[in-house]
Amino acid sequence: MIVMKFGGTSVEDASAIRRAAEIVKTRLADKPVVVVSAMAKVTDQLLAAGRAAANGDRDQALAISRGLRERHFNTAAELLSGGPLKPGGPLKPSSGLSGATDDPLQKLHTDFDALFHRLDEVLRGVVAIGELSPRTTDFVSGFGEALNSLQVAAAFQAAGLDTEHVDSRDVIVTDATHTHAVPLFEETDARLQQRLRPLLDAHRVPVMGGFIGATRDGIPTTIGRGGSDFSAAIVGAALDSQRIEIWTDVDGMLTTDPNLCPDAHRIKVISFNEAAELAYFGARVLHPATIMPAVQKNIPVYILNSRNPKCEGTCITSQAPRSKNLFKAIAAKKRITIIDLVATRMLMAHGFLRAIFEVFDRHRVPVDVVSTSEVSVSVTVDTSEAIPELAADLAKLADVHHEGHKAIVCIVGENIRMTPGVAGKVFGAIGDHNVRMISQGASEINITFVIEEDEVPDVVRRLHGAFFADVDPEVFA
Secondary structure, three states: OEEEEEOHHHHOOHHHHHHHHHHHHOOHHHOEEEEEOOOOOHHHHHHHHHHHHHOOOHHHHHHHHHHHHHHHHHHHHHHHHOOOOOOOOOOOOOOOOOOOOOOHHHHHHHHHHHHHHHHHHHHHHHHHHOOOOHHHHHHHHOHHHHHHHHHHHHHHHHOOOOEEEOOHHHOOEEOOOOOOOOEOHHHHHHHHHHHHHHHHHOOOEEEEEOOEEEOOOOOEEEOOOOHHHHHHHHHHHHOOOOEEEEEEOOOOOEOOOOOOOOOOOEEOEEEHHHHHHHHHOOOOOOOHHHHHHHHHHOOOEEEEEOOOOOOOOEEEEOOOOOOOOOOOEEEEEEEEEEEEEEOOOOOOOOOHHHHHHHHHHHOOOOOOOEEEOOOEEEEEEOOOOOHHHHHHHHOOOOEEEEEEEEEEEEEEOHHHHHOOOHHHHHHHHOOOOOOOEEEEOOOOOEEEEEEEHHHHHHHHHHHHHHHOOOOOOOOEO
């Protein structure tokens, strides 16, 4: 069996959902499980509705909900009855319980009615108490996947596929760390096997929403923005999938951001380790957590383009072929803050570094790059919201100074391990730029450094010109 995940732009409207149905038809022999994101921009709008409600703006919150209702009802009508609804709003709420009608469109609208009624009730409750808690944020932000998975399952059925909707909140079990819940893999695997295996054995196509799960008590959770990729990998690992396909709106992973370098090359094949480094340091095609369940089961992940399904995309695998090029790709991560800590008397004292990182742990702030000297420790973080409280706690241990508007540039390739003089070649290409921090050796496959944010375009273009002017046709397209 395989897992096919369709991102927001690949299921953003009726025509995109029809394209996805045709792609799934080509994979029926592989017994696919389909995981879908919310329609493009829906999660952002749901979060905006939640913030408006928390600020006491009831009218704005409910107006956003009405707009989403109309979008989903009209898309459903276009998919199931051949055209959008006429001006004047969606169908009137249907009577009876979901499933009480044989009309697929009416049934879907009944389900939508129930979901939007619950959403509006929650938004009114947020207005009343003036607070949007993490638990309520999960409840609101997960509606997009709940809605769209129902819609895609119905549309696929209408397109001739034998589908069954599976509510991810019934099978993805997580802890209660709302907005960034952690899956409980043993229970999740058991539920996925019990629920999906009979459907696959009967040659049916399960359709699930990504990003969402629930606690053991059934309280809705989310596994973080971009979590639909993670959901697909969780399903794939639980069912020992042959492969995981991530369908998006680009032809695969590229050697760098094409907005910075229009001559960026598609990477045909890349290792799990290289892809994980790139994903963490700014490559937007893949969510970093996607890699882990796939690595553990050695399941290849393919990045494919739903608008260009004939393109072979990028294969991410445990062992990639050796490339003639030194590097595989360049990624840049902006909006970085450098935090410098200077403690002349304490730096070499036992437990000092542990005390520093315990502060970061308490504030739940991850660190990207670390550099130490005789009297200082420098780290980078990709958040600015927690800086004042974080700096206040760190000031109890050392003198603290922080600077924003920085960027991390990461250049990745497994050939770094066995090639001398790599750092000299990299920094020789950007010699007139001021590099603030350098890290090499932790993973043995990347060189990472920090520069001013506004220098990213020039630095990336220079590096790309120096290392990707001539590419290995076995690895790059």
